[in-house]
Amino acid sequence: MAAQTPDPAPEGEPQERHGWKWALNAPALAVLILAASGPLIIVAVYSFLSPGNMGGVAWDFSLDGWFKVFWTRDIFDPENVSWNWGNLTVFWRTVWLSIQTTVICAVLGFPTAWFIATRPPHRRALWLFLITIPFWTNLLIRTFAIQELIRGTGLLNTVMMGLGIVNEPVQMLYSDFAILLGMAYVFLPLMVLPLYAAMDKLDFRLVEAGYDLYASRFRVLWHVILPLVKPGFVAGSILVFIPSIGAYVTPRVLGGGRTMMLGNLIGLQFGQGRNWPLGAALSMLLLIIVMIALIAYLRTVNRDDGGRRG
Amino acid sequence: MTQEIEIAGLSKVFGQGASAFRALTDINLSIDTGEFFTLLGPSGCGKTTLLRMIAGFEHPTGGTLKIAGEEMAGKGPNARPVNTVFQSYALFPHMTVAQNIGFGLKMLGKSRSEVDTTVAEMLRLVRMEPMADRKPSEISGGQQQRVALARALAPRPRVLLLDEPLSALDLKLRKEMQSELKRLQTETGITFVFVTHDQEEALTMSDRIAVMSAGRILQLGTPHDIYHAPAERFVADFIGDTNFLDLPVTAISGDVATLTLPGGQSAEARLPAGYLPVIGETVTAVVRPEQAVLGEPGSGMLSGTVASSVFFGTDTHLHLTLSDGQDFILRRQNTADLPVPQPGTPVGITLGAGTLRVLRS
Numbered sequence: 040m041a042a043q044t045p046d047p048a049p050e051g052e053p054q055e056r057h058g059w060k061w062a063l064n065a066p067a068l069a070v071l072i073l074a075a076s077g078p079l080i081i082v083a084v085y086s087f088l089s090p091g092n093m094g095g096v097a098w099d100f101s102l103d104g105w106f107k108v109f110w111t112r113d114i115f116d117p118e119n120v121s122w123n124w125g126n127l128t129v130f131w132r133t134v135w136l137s138i139q140t141t142v143i144c145a146v147l148g149f150p151t152a153w154f155i156a157t158r159p160p161h162r163r164a165l166w167l168f169l170i171t172i173p174f175w176t177n178l179l180i181r182t183f184a185i186q187e188l189i190r191g192t193g194l195l196n197t198v199m200m201g202l203g204i205v206n207e208p209v210q211m212l213y214s215d216f217a218i219l220l221g222m223a224y225v226f227l228p229l230m231v232l233p234l235y236a237a238m239d240k241l242d243f244r245l246v247e248a249g250y251d252l253y254a255s256r257f258r259v260l261w262h263v264i265l266p267l268v269k270p271g272f273v274a275g276s277i278l279v280f281i282p283s284i285g286a287y288v289t290p291r292v293l294g295g296g297r298t299m300m301l302g303n304l305i306g307l308q309f310g311q312g313r314n315w316p317l318g319a320a321l322s323m324l325l326l327i328i329v330m331i332a333l334i335a336y337l338r339t340v341n342r343d344d345g346g347r348r349g
Numbered sequence: 350m351t352q353e354i355e356i357a358g359l360s361k362v363f364g365q366g367a368s369a370f371r372a373l374t375d376i377n378l379s380i381d382t383g384e385f386f387t388l389l390g391p392s393g394c395g396k397t398t399l400l401r402m403i404a405g406f407e408h409p410t411g412g413t414l415k416i417a418g419e420e421m422a423g424k425g426p427n428a429r430p431v432n433t434v435f436q437s438y439a440l441f442p443h444m445t446v447a448q449n450i451g452f453g454l455k456m457l458g459k460s461r462s463e464v465d466t467t468v469a470e471m472l473r474l475v476r477m478e479p480m481a482d483r484k485p486s487e488i489s490g491g492q493q494q495r496v497a498l499a500r501a502l503a504p505r506p507r508v509l510l511l512d513e514p515l516s517a518l519d520l521k522l523r524k525e526m527q528s529e530l531k532r533l534q535t536e537t538g539i540t541f542v543f544v545t546h547d548q549e550e551a552l553t554m555s556d557r558i559a560v561m562s563a564g565r566i567l568q569l570g571t572p573h574d575i576y577h578a579p580a581e582r583f584v585a586d587f588i589g590d591t592n593f594l595d596l597p598v599t600a601i602s603g604d605v606a607t608l609t610l611p612g613g614q615s616a617e618a619r620l621p622a623g624y625l626p627v628i629g630e631t632v633t634a635v636v637r638p639e640q641a642v643l644g645e646p647g648s649g650m651l652s653g654t655v656a657s658s659v660f661f662g663t664d665t666h667l668h669l670t671l672s673d674g675q676d677f678i679l680r681r682q683n684t685a686d687l688p689v690p691q692p693g694t695p696v697g698i699t700l701g702a703g704t705l706r707v708l709r710s
Binding site: 249 | 406425427431440442452
């Protein structure tokens with residue numbers, strides 16, 4: 040209907056008459072460049088340099104950092120290259136513990152969020168408030184508290200022995216179990232909150248419609264509730280998985296030196312290891328793992344949505 | 350005729366103690382198989398609570414509820430042979446139209462081919478075949494309404510419960526869906542229990558209507574009965590326009606009372622069942638505006654003057670003041686050459702035989 044004009048811009052969006060308005064974006068751009076891209080670029084560059092003698096980097100291009108991520112050379116025979124199983128084990132443990140943490144948080148978080156979402160509206164705020172209370176205390180303190188609970192002479196063992204469930208203290212500290220417990224505890228609210236947000240928007244009449252159409256409670260959960268709160272699961276999983284995979288404090292305190300995660304390995308390279316390029320390469324690898332995992336995850340969960348839309 | 354739903358002494362109290370709210374009191378009702386039954390009343394009268402109890406979403410505090418002769422206490426919505434069309438439609442947003450319609454059948458464990466056949470049949474029944482693969486968010490409100498109907502009809506319930514399903518539609522669409530619903534009910538032969546606050550909807554579609562107020566059924570009858578023989582003031586007032594006249598009783602014979610009209614003439618009026626006023630008592634009688642006929646001053650049974658008139662296209666509402674000061678509305682069919690009386694014009698009013706009725710007080 041509109042007359043032919045040389046300007047193809049859609050209606051309601053005036054031409055860029057005010058070029059200076061771009062300047063208003065400058066603070067945001069500066070933050071993005073300096074705070075997000077800047078450090079990342081430094082880490083990426085460092086990963087291709089040589090380690091300095093006293094830490095830091097020497098400005099010589101080298102692929103050694105990346106090489107050492109996966110492989111190791113025999114000290115006496117540099118031609119003899121083998122897989123760096125130490126590092127590979129840490130990668131695998133990191134990914135596996137993070138997946139387990141995410142699953143545990145999802146399994147515990149769903150009923151918790153459901154409980155809150157089904158309270159009378161004026162009580163929900165209180166429950167949400169209670170969920171966020173742990174955030175008020177320093178992560179390190181809370182992690183030490185867990186250590187105190189599960190150590191050999193800790194509360195849990197004392198109670199179990201007192202009740203005669205076990206005869207001698209169970210070794211729980213400094214194990215994958217301890218790390219898992221700590222991470223699930225720390226990250227659980229990050230799953231509960233997005234799940235609650237999704238459930239809060241859930242139309243409970245849909246649940247009634249499900250019951251009305253002969254679905255059992257379980258099938259209503261499976262066919263109606265879960266698909267509808269999926270965005271909450273997706274957001275919660277991302278929020279739990281990403282910090283899990285980069286966790287430092289929890290595996291350090293609860294895993295001791297024996298069970299390391301990627302975060303600890305990176306820390307080691309920048310500290311005692313004095314191999315910054317290796318640490319930088321490991322950091323980049325962490326980033327790549329997270330990106331691949333995210334892309335794979337989002338593709339999987341969005342698969343059934345994509346097809347039908349025309 | 351067999352009885353599909355039998356309700357006896359049903360009551361529902363929400364909450365406890367001082368804050369308890371009596372939503373339903375002593376409901377007795379039986380609905381026949383294949384009937385289009387309407388629960389009519391203003392919001393808060395308990396009609397939706399009653400519907401939700403039939404569906405199984407609410408549990409009665411007292412009384413019994415049988416569907417197809419079987420006591421329903423302790424049975425959840427998924428164990429009852431009834432399906433609901435929700436006011437908000439409550440279509441599953443993550444499923445296509447076809448998946449929505451097939452949901453009930455799938456949950457009943459029907460085979461895939463049986464589900465597909467029935468879904469196709471239902472899509473045809475509600476004329477939604479081209480929309481089968483759309484999501485509910487991609488179709489219009491009227492189309493969502495049809496899908497909700499198809500979804501509830503697909504499992505072939507014994508009873509279809511409809512909770513104000515047309516209230517979200519605009520007037521034109523609502524009229525269309527009214528005849529559509531009636532068609533579906535006739536074609537499927539399923540018992541419909543329809544909840545509405547719209548008296549016109551109730552009158553045009555129902556086989557029988559239960560008029561509800563404050564948790565009770567005030568009157569139960571055919572649309573004709575409810576309209577022409579309201580038993581209580583609430584019913585007469587809620588359905589259609591009505592003239593209420595306070596008149597003294599001069600004689601009673603059987604179920605007919607003789608009343609003295611303003612101006613001194615006598616008129617006979619039918620009494621509601623089980624109500625016997627005393628001679629000399631003033632009762633409330635009703636007459637519908639279209640049942641009174643305008644005449645020359647001095648003719649007819651009542652006399653008054655025109656106060657104002659409102660033109661409605663097909664008819665004109667004349668607001669009259671009777672000789673004793675009571676208001677009276679008269680509805681007159683419009684014809685091209687009929688002049689509208691000016692305010693202040695004296696007129697006579699004739700009431701058709703049997704149109705005046707006494708209300709229970």
